[in-house]
Amino acid sequence: MAEKKELRIGMIGYGLMGRIHTNGYKNVNNFFPELEYKPVLKAVSARSEDKLKSFADQWGYESIETDWRKLVSRDDIDAIDICTPNNMHAEIAIAAAEAGKMILCEKPLARTVEEGKRMLEAVEEAGVPNTVWYNYRRVPAVTLIKNIIDSGKLGRIFHYRSNFLQDFTISPDVPQGGEALWRLDKEVAGSGVTGDLLAHCIDTAMWLNGSIDDVSAMTETFVKERVHQETGEEKEVKIDDACSFQCHFGNGSLGLFEATRYARGHKALFTLEINGENASLRWNLHDMNRLEFFDYEDDDKVHGWRSIHVSESEHPYMDRWWIPGTSIGYEHTFLHQVAEFLESLETGEPCHPTFKDAQETQKVCEAILDSAASGSWKETGVEW
Amino acid sequence: MAEKKELRIGMIGYGLMGRIHTNGYKNVNNFFPELEYKPVLKAVSARSEDKLKSFADQWGYESIETDWRKLVSRDDIDAIDICTPNNMHAEIAIAAAEAGKMILCEKPLARTVEEGKRMLEAVEEAGVPNTVWYNYRRVPAVTLIKNIIDSGKLGRIFHYRSNFLQDFTISPDVPQGGEALWRLDKEVAGSGVTGDLLAHCIDTAMWLNGSIDDVSAMTETFVKERVHQETGEEKEVKIDDACSFQCHFGNGSLGLFEATRYARGHKALFTLEINGENASLRWNLHDMNRLEFFDYEDDDKVHGWRSIHVSESEHPYMDRWWIPGTSIGYEHTFLHQVAEFLESLETGEPCHPTFKDAQETQKVCEAILDSAASGSWKETGVEW
Amino acid sequence: MAEKKELRIGMIGYGLMGRIHTNGYKNVNNFFPELEYKPVLKAVSARSEDKLKSFADQWGYESIETDWRKLVSRDDIDAIDICTPNNMHAEIAIAAAEAGKMILCEKPLARTVEEGKRMLEAVEEAGVPNTVWYNYRRVPAVTLIKNIIDSGKLGRIFHYRSNFLQDFTISPDVPQGGEALWRLDKEVAGSGVTGDLLAHCIDTAMWLNGSIDDVSAMTETFVKERVHQETGEEKEVKIDDACSFQCHFGNGSLGLFEATRYARGHKALFTLEINGENASLRWNLHDMNRLEFFDYEDDDKVHGWRSIHVSESEHPYMDRWWIPGTSIGYEHTFLHQVAEFLESLETGEPCHPTFKDAQETQKVCEAILDSAASGSWKETGVEW
Amino acid sequence: MAEKKELRIGMIGYGLMGRIHTNGYKNVNNFFPELEYKPVLKAVSARSEDKLKSFADQWGYESIETDWRKLVSRDDIDAIDICTPNNMHAEIAIAAAEAGKMILCEKPLARTVEEGKRMLEAVEEAGVPNTVWYNYRRVPAVTLIKNIIDSGKLGRIFHYRSNFLQDFTISPDVPQGGEALWRLDKEVAGSGVTGDLLAHCIDTAMWLNGSIDDVSAMTETFVKERVHQETGEEKEVKIDDACSFQCHFGNGSLGLFEATRYARGHKALFTLEINGENASLRWNLHDMNRLEFFDYEDDDKVHGWRSIHVSESEHPYMDRWWIPGTSIGYEHTFLHQVAEFLESLETGEPCHPTFKDAQETQKVCEAILDSAASGSWKETGVEW
The missing domain is CATH 3.40.50.720 (NAD(P)-binding Rossmann-like Domain)
Structure with a gap:
């Protein structure tokens, strides 16, 4: 060697x-x-x-x-x-x-x-x-979605919807700021669920379905004041606790997104679904190794959503791991990204998402916050 | 007797x-x-x-x-x-x-x-x-949701989301108009998925979660022309093929709704979810006899979404039917509504939803179409 | 008319x-x-x-x-x-x-x-x-299983497993006998779960997979005495509270069956699964309108169990009912059987299961009870 | 440090x-x-x-x-x-x-x-x-089952059932022997699915539910001859391709087990379910991080199986890993066992399962094979 x-x-x-x-x-x-x-x-x-x-x-x-x-x-x-x-x-x-x-x-x-x-x-x-x-691009099931879409299987795309639902800030006793909770401090985080959670949804969405061209958004801060951990004083919460937006993709499909930290019962429920003319796909992070797939070309009598256990050697990345039917976890998505980065050094190709890709997501996030503040549609200026 | x-x-x-x-x-x-x-x-x-x-x-x-x-x-x-x-x-x-x-x-x-x-x-x-x-108010699982909400179990409500997804008009070869497809003819139907599908979502939502005060909506007509069955000629499609909207409820919670006839793989997927401080509930029409329930008051180690098979005599309407574990179907929701109407004649109480209730849903529908046309938020004027 | x-x-x-x-x-x-x-x-x-x-x-x-x-x-x-x-x-x-x-x-x-x-x-x-x-033969999803098997889709059959799980007699305070609980009185019922629940599993199994040739069974009576409703006195419980059996089908496949009234959490969970060389099928009564289907001929990367919502006009009996995506219930299986019986009067063909068919199931039930009593394998003598 | x-x-x-x-x-x-x-x-x-x-x-x-x-x-x-x-x-x-x-x-x-x-x-x-x-004892969801049972929550136990279903040897073209397929060679493996798959089911079952006292089993070898990789010649297959057994546990509950490599559509579907008087539990390896739990003490109207996403810091081992809602995988069960072994060196306590524990499983496996060969019930001689 x-x-x-x-x-x-x-x-x-x-x-x-x-x-x-x-x-x-x-x-x-x-x-x-x-x-x-x-x-x-x-x-x-x-x-x-x-x-x-x-x-x-x-x-x-x-x-x-x-x-x-x-x-x-x-x-x-x-x-x-x-x-x-x-x-x-x-x-x-x-x-x-x-x-x-x-x-x-x-x-x-x-x-x-x-x-x-x-x-x-x-x-x-x-x-x-x-x-x-x-990292979620490197979930094998999500990479498999990308492969299926790239194969042209879906035909014309009509809908894309994606959520990221958590519940960890429901209690008003949760403070803001400090090492553990800087995500609730606008100075440090920049935004709330938009930059933290929707950014994931958006990166994946544009990777799979192309540019988001304009957005109409709504944000809310349910708990208006929280103790700041650095001062011990009640301080206004300036981040968005929840955010939803509607959008148009460049390919003519419609998008609907939502993120929140107030959806009781959901820990990290990142979901996505894409509906095409000939097939649809659905995934969520809580059942990370499963992909749901509807193929309109199946025989009429046996049309149904397939639950694919993405654990076989034919599946993206899975030839690296264990045996069919066994799972990998959250950490492996990061390890995959390390592998992709190392490989990019060999090939000289960019390792996506690059800063450039991530900046496009940044534009969507900013358009969302602008739209929510103004109550009107905003162009994102994304170049994908 | x-x-x-x-x-x-x-x-x-x-x-x-x-x-x-x-x-x-x-x-x-x-x-x-x-x-x-x-x-x-x-x-x-x-x-x-x-x-x-x-x-x-x-x-x-x-x-x-x-x-x-x-x-x-x-x-x-x-x-x-x-x-x-x-x-x-x-x-x-x-x-x-x-x-x-x-x-x-x-x-x-x-x-x-x-x-x-x-x-x-x-x-x-x-x-x-x-x-x-x-009729969907009379699905036993949906009535059970109403009962649980009325008991105060959920605490403060943060989120309500509801979809109605179908796929039967994806093909451009589907015509419009005539006895079978008047729902695609704006003159006859008034609107597309908004009046047909979202109206169900909205009626149920306001029954469960109170008034919808303002909306921001997006509509789309994916197939622009279809043969009209009465004339045999291609004619502009004027209804909305798909519609989503964001909203504020009177109780301060946020709503997110979507209906479409272009979601490949879904036949009549009416879904709803409500997230409260202490509990959440989730239901869909394809699994009509199941209710999902998350109770934050369960012990920490065994928190989870319960799948309640709504088929026992303790459940709304179910003492009228067969035996625990067996199902009723779509038609029963209508039979229940007949029963409620007959009972209202005995008591002299209104049989909800009355014309008055339904007119409030009408206002939301109209505000949705106005918002989609103008690209701006619209007040609904609902009095619930 | x-x-x-x-x-x-x-x-x-x-x-x-x-x-x-x-x-x-x-x-x-x-x-x-x-x-x-x-x-x-x-x-x-x-x-x-x-x-x-x-x-x-x-x-x-x-x-x-x-x-x-x-x-x-x-x-x-x-x-x-x-x-x-x-x-x-x-x-x-x-x-x-x-x-x-x-x-x-x-x-x-x-x-x-x-x-x-x-x-x-x-x-x-x-x-x-x-x-x-x-009646369970007339569940549309079960009839669809029959159609798929008859088409030859599954190839050689290896396994058949079926359960019928209930929980209504767990409490020792439940009495036996009388109008409501004659199923617990051996004189009246003949046997316990074997004739009540396994008989359903067996009729469906032989309809779908052919004769059961021999069995090895185990029975148990968990609660040994219960008040008899006719006398008000504690009396020995002679029926089988639970029963499982292993068997060989005539086609060389293996069977595994179980029924009980002591499976906490299950009301009427009749399940069945059949595994063939090229495809497998799975169904349960709690989700009566769904059929799960695995087709090995699907592309390697998208192998998965399909959840078929048996509610479309292509599906058995479903052209008689409502609209795609909506459900029928337990009672409809009986109505279908009435229809089959009426049709048999027109055609002069037997309406299966006839007494002859049901007697074959009877033979299996008796062989089960004999096997459980003797601790040895028993031939059933079934002619299918 | x-x-x-x-x-x-x-x-x-x-x-x-x-x-x-x-x-x-x-x-x-x-x-x-x-x-x-x-x-x-x-x-x-x-x-x-x-x-x-x-x-x-x-x-x-x-x-x-x-x-x-x-x-x-x-x-x-x-x-x-x-x-x-x-x-x-x-x-x-x-x-x-x-x-x-x-x-x-x-x-x-x-x-x-x-x-x-x-x-x-x-x-x-x-x-x-x-x-x-x-290793499956160290799946967090399985350890959680152990904790719940040990708490006495379930009351009297009635049933235990467990399967291990695979499909990788269905094709007669799969050879036997050699480095990759020694599990099909009886000389090397000792037995087929009994030692390979059922041994897992049995170890977990006895850990959770105590001794298995007697068994009645059935085995089958579906493909009678396969090319041996060391000689290139067709040779009799002597291992069991499939095996099921019924049993009595020492606590009076009934067991039903099955393993096979001929269940089309299942890769490594290790399942288990335990039914007690007051609660039931269910788990499977394909959805390794989920535990299903039915609690009879829940309110009547909201009885249902909970799907617990075993990913929170309150759950066994999960304080070592990432964040709520994210998963760990198959490999982590082995890492947990390493940790347990290292800890046992500190405490001087045995690290279960020890050779002694595993030998008890061995006895059950041998009784199974004996029972299948003789067609009669066999005592296991297990001391648990």
């Missing part, structure tokens, strides 16, 4: 995403042994030295940096993985690009279109490989 | 709804033997004498009338059941009210708010019992 | 089955208008005159008889419908046959093979049309 | 199980950081040097041995992991025990009770920690 090339990773942040990306780096070569590159956990950065040290020990990072700027400037780092809260994405990404580093940035790309634009300019100017962790 | 009072029915129209209402009239006393009233199939009316005669023979109507005006004026008729296409509702209902007849009118009440207003004024002036066949 | 021939019904018994058969007789011509015969509710018989009168009034029987022997001997009766407890089947059926009446007998045919043999001899000697109410 | 103690692993075999165990060893400390022990991949052994080298490189084993006896005798190895075909288990395990090594042995423990007995004696004599990889 030829010696593999090292891809020396510098990770910023060590939360949920820090852990799950790291897991992907550590295991990718076991399951994709043909890859030329091999991630090396060179350094991890965060402000709290104690926690950082403990994280580095647990996960096997060679070194730590309490100042991300030092990390970005180190010569022994090839790629920066940005797992910070959203308000740090732009500054870090731009610095990393200027330092010539590859960048793997958590989603959403940025808080605003303006931030995203500067980030995109930075990576394009620097010519560095870049990708954004819209 | 005391002799029952007769309710002499005059039916206008003999299509699907004519048959299913008649089935209800014929069987209601077998399953609700305590009712004081007993429907008698006095006469049926339609234009085509031959078909009418055959229908009357098959279903046991005592007589026929080829002119509905004659039927309405007959002294031996107590109640007029309007099962005609929508464009006849107003004229017949107003004449029937003026003749002092009770009225059972198919949904939607009318083509327009203006028609509905005149109908409502007519029945109120005449003081005649009236009801509109929004 | 030609005048229909009358089929004058004399019903014995007025419990659940009495009601549901009557419902079928009353409505069959509305939905099968082409039939030459028309049932007429001539008389109903039972011992309790008051209840009988009330039943006859409610359901429209022309007359009553408190002595079934009188009913059987009346000249104005063409067909006897036996809805009594099992211990009366043989005596009534034999008398009815001798009187030259057609017979529609509730299942199981009899308490024992010996009783069944005498009944079968009686109808064969008399040459009278006869049928047994194994 | 205190330095961890090393557990130096010597693995024998590098097939599917070799890979998935190794994955567990490599990642366990990331997710169970509190463990005192840390597995070290010291050496792997197999006959084919080339493949072995490649495997060791890919997965990070420090060294290789082409003779397992050398591995077993190495001083720098603490624990032997046996991932070979079944015919090697006894010899290796006994040698390893004699060398004082801990043993982690793939299931089934052995080909026969006699082999298992010798293995058990060896580990008991040597006093070495030992465990068998019945």
Whole structure:
């Protein structure tokens, strides 16, 4: 076996995403042994030295940096993985690009279109490989949807609908801000469910069904004030607790989307359905390894929605895993994305979604918030 | 057993709804033997004498009338059941009210708010019992939802979403107009999926969750021209093939609705879900006898959506039917509505949904079409 | 329309089955208008005159008889419908046959093979049309299974499994005997779940998959004593509370069956699954209008179990009912059987399952009980 | 952080199980950081040097041995992991025990009770920690079942049923023997589906519901001859292709089990259901992260089977993983078992299932095969 090339990773942040990306780096070569590159956990950065040290020990990072700027400037780092809260994405990404580093940035790309634009300019100017962790594209069932659509099976598309339903902020006693709940703090997150949840729905939707051209949206903040964890004081909640929107896709189909953190009984119910002339497809994250498929070309008497257990070697990515009928989990979607990124370094092709792709999603998110604020339809300006 | 009072029915129209209402009239006393009233199939009316005669023979109507005006004026008729296409509702209902007849009118009440207003004024002036066949309220699982909501179990309501998905007009070869496809002819139907399908969703939604105050809607006509069956010529399709809308309910919750006849794989997929602070409920017509229920008060380790097979004697209406675990079907919802109407004659209470209730749904439908046309939010003016 | 021939019904018994058969007789011509015969509710018989009168009034029987022997001997009766407890089947059926009446007998045919043999001899000697109410053959989804199997689609069959799970006798406080609970009294019922529930599973299984040749069974009586309703005294429970068996079918496939009244959470969960070389099928009574179908000939990437909503006009019986996507219920299976019986009078063909067919099921039931008692395999002697 | 103690692993075999165990060893400390022990991949052994080298490189084993006896005798190895075909288990395990090594042995423990007995004696004599990889106990949903049963929630147990359905040997063109298909070669495997699939069902069943006391079984070999991969010649197939059995549990409940590789449409459908007086539970491997739960103590009107998405921090093992609503996969059950084994080294408690536990399963398997051969009930002799 030829010696593999090292891809020396510098990770910023060590939360949920820090852990799950790291897991992907550590295991990718076991399951994709043909890859030329091999991630090396060179350094991890965060402000709290104690926690950082403990994280580095647990996960096997060679070194730590309490100042991300030092990390970005180190010569022994090839790629920066940005797992910070959203308000740090732009500054870090731009610095990393200027330092010539590859960048793997958590989603959403940025808080605003303006931030995203500067980030995109930075990576394009620097010519560095870049990708954004819209991991759900790498669910085998979702990739299979993409393959079926690309085969032309569906014919003309009429409808696309997608939800992302959670329930974790229903209690008014849940505070905002701080390490655990920065997603409820508008300064840090940029928006609420729009950037956090709908961004996933939108990235997947445009990947599968093309550009979203205009939107009409509605947002709501059900709990108006929450204690802020940094000050201990009640403070206005400025993010959107819930958001829905209607839209037109460039291909003439209609879209209907909704995200909320107030749908009692749903933990992370990302759903999608696409209805074409000849076939329809449906998927949800709670039953991640299943794909539902309706084929109008089946015989009349036995038309029905098929529940496909996406666990066989014919299915995307599944030749890498175990045996038919057994499942993979959430973490594997990130490992797949690591594999795709490593492969893109071999081929020189972009690893989608790139900053450019993610910026298109950013435009839709911003149009949504504008539409909700103004009560009118907004063009997105998406170029897909 | 005391002799029952007769309710002499005059039916206008003999299509699907004519048959299913008649089935209800014929069987209601077998399953609700305590009712004081007993429907008698006095006469049926339609234009085509031959078909009418055959229908009357098959279903046991005592007589026929080829002119509905004659039927309405007959002294031996107590109640007029309007099962005609929508464009006849107003004229017949107003004449029937003026003749002092009770009225059972198919949904939607009318083509327009203006028609509905005149109908409502007519029945109120005449003081005649009236009801509109929004039959889905009488699905046992849906009535059970109503009971659970009324018990206060859900707490504050955050979300309501409802779809009605069909696929029968996808082919451009499907014509418009004529006896079978008048629902595609705007002159006759008034609107497309809005009055046909969303009207059901809206009636149920307002019954369960109160008034819809404003709406933002989107409509589409996917197939622009279809052969008209009366002329054999290609003619513009003016109805809405698909319609979605966002809304605010009076109780502060958000609504999201969609109806279409272009969702490949779905025949009559009426769905609804309501998310409250403490519990959520979900139902669909394809699995009509099941109710899904999430109760946040269950123990933490065993939280989950329950699939309730609504077939036990504790469940609404189900003490009338067979044995636990066995199902009833679509027709029973109409039979239940007949029973409710007969009971209302005993009690003197209105049989909901009345013309007044149905007119509120009409207002929402009209606001939807206005919003879709103008691209802006519209107040509905609903008083619930 | 030609005048229909009358089929004058004399019903014995007025419990659940009495009601549901009557419902079928009353409505069959509305939905099968082409039939030459028309049932007429001539008389109903039972011992309790008051209840009988009330039943006859409610359901429209022309007359009553408190002595079934009188009913059987009346000249104005063409067909006897036996809805009594099992211990009366043989005596009534034999008398009815001798009187030259057609017979529609509730299942199981009899308490024992010996009783069944005498009944079968009686109808064969008399040459009278006869049928047994194994109604589940007439569930549209089950008939569709039969059609698919008959088409050869499945190839070689390997497995058949079927359960019938209930939970209504778990409490030891449930008594035995009397009008409501004669099914727990061995003298009256003949056996417990074997004749009550497994008989359904077996009739359907042999209809779909051919003869059951030998069996190895296990039975259990969980609650050993229950108050008998006739005496008010604790009495040994002699029926089987639960029964499972393994078997070989004549076609070489293996069978596995189970019935119980102690499966908490299941009301009437009749399930069946058949696995063939090229396809498999699965159905259950709780979701009566759905059929699950796996077709190995589907493309590799989209293999999956289809959930067929058996509600379209292409499906068995469904052209008689409402619209695609809407359901029928439990009672309709009986109405279908009435239609089949009436049609058999026109064609002169037997209406399956006949007494002969039902006697084969009886043989399997008896072999099961013998096997359970002896702990060894038993040949059934079935001729299918 | 205190330095961890090393557990130096010597693995024998590098097939599917070799890979998935190794994955567990490599990642366990990331997710169970509190463990005192840390597995070290010291050496792997197999006959084919080339493949072995490649495997060791890919997965990070420090060294290789082409003779397992050398591995077993190495001083720098603490624990032997046996991932070979079944015919090697006894010899290796006994040698390893004699060398004082801990043993982690793939299931089934052995080909026969006699082999298992010798293995058990060896580990008991040597006093070495030992465990068998019945991994399904470590599915969070299955562990949750165990917890619910142990809480007494179910009351008296009436029924236990469990299947393991596959379809991969339906084609007669599938050969037997060789590296890939040794499970079809009786010499190597010991038995067919009984040891391969039912052994899983039985281990889980006895863990949850106690001893299986006697059995009545049926086996079948559908395809009588297959080409043997080592000789290229048609050879009799001696394993059981399918097996079902009925049984009595020590607690008085009834069991019904089935396994097959001829159930078209099922890949690895391990199912189980347990029915108690007050509650029932149901699970299947295809939807591994869901548990179905029926609680009779729920209010009458809302009784139903709950679908619990076992993905929250309150659920067994799930505080180690990601976020509510997201899934883990098949491999995690092995990682959990590694964690349990490491923890058992700290506490000195046995890591169940031990060789002793697995030997009880072996007894049931042998009784099954004996019963099927003789057509009579067999006592198992299980001591649980």
